Amino acid sequence: MELRHLRYFIAVASNLNFSEASRRLHVAQPAISQTILDLENELGVKLLLRTSRSVELTAAGKAFFAEAQGVMLHADGASKAAQRASRGEIGCLRIGFLPCAAGPFIPALIKAYRKEFPKVEVRLHDMNTEHQLKAFDDGTIDVGFSRPFPKSAPKNLAVRLCTKIGSKLCCLPATRWRRKAWSISRMFLVKLLWNIIGVEHPHCLAK
Numbered sequence: 001m002e003l004r005h006l007r008y009f010i011a012v013a014s015n016l017n018f019s020e021a022s023r024r025l026h027v028a029q030p031a032i033s034q035t036i037l038d039l040e041n042e043l044g045v046k047l048l049l050r051t052s053r054s055v056e057l058t059a060a061g062k063a064f065f066a067e068a069q070g071v072m073l074h075a076d077g078a079s080k081a082a083q084r085a086s087r088g089e090i091g092c093l094r095i096g097f098l099p100c101a102a103g104p105f106i107p108a109l110i111k112a113y114r115k116e117f118p119k120v121e122v123r124l125h126d127m128n129t130e131h132q133l134k135a136f137d138d139g140t141i142d143v144g145f146s147r148p149f150p151k152s153a154p155k156n157l158a159v160r161l162c163t164k165i166g167s168k169l170c171c172l173p174a175t176r177w178r179r180k181a182w183s184i185s186r187m188f189l190v191k192l193l194w195n196i197i198g199v200e201h202p203h204c205l206a207k
Contacts, residue, residue, distance in 0.1 A: 016054070
């Protein structure tokens with residue numbers, strides 16, 4: 001059973017009319033009829049009583065109709081949640097920071113970020129530079145603020161000097177930026193940083 005089966009059945013059951021369901025779904029009527037027949041065969045029950053003049057729901061059809069609507073609502077909600085998470089509107093942003101480097105601007109940065117993305121959980125982790133590098137490698141932080149990295153640091157990190165305070169903004173591996181995998185919310189974080197402390201050209205972090 002696929003969501004398509006439920007969608008076609010709901011369209012017919014809502015209007016008790018195959019022609020109207022075909023118009024709403026932009027699907028040929030024979031295809032809808034066959035899909036519902038396949039659904040009935042899979043369930044082993046009749047969902048619709050069809051005559052030349054009318055379509056009616058059976059008792060099984062009425063029960064299935066209510067449940068199918070709930071399933072489609074949940075599926076739609078799951079789809080929207082996945083899209084929102086992909087855009088960074090929900091979920092979690094993990095930030096590692098060195099207090100002496102990021103302390104002056106972190107409070108204002110997080111306050112502005114939470115105002116724009118209230119459903120994103122922000123987790124702050126007090127870490128020195130060495131621990132941040134390990135956390136990036138382990139995938140346990142998404143963004144880090146620290147003093148300049150040692151020359152031995154991995155080359156796949158996108159790093160931008162925060163010139164006003166001498167610390168650095170370090171993000172996920174630069175290859176992810178090139179694939180445009182970063183969410184809207186994390187790009188917004190970089191833009192906030194640009195406004196608060198004057199980071200130049202935040203869109204060039206992947207260089």
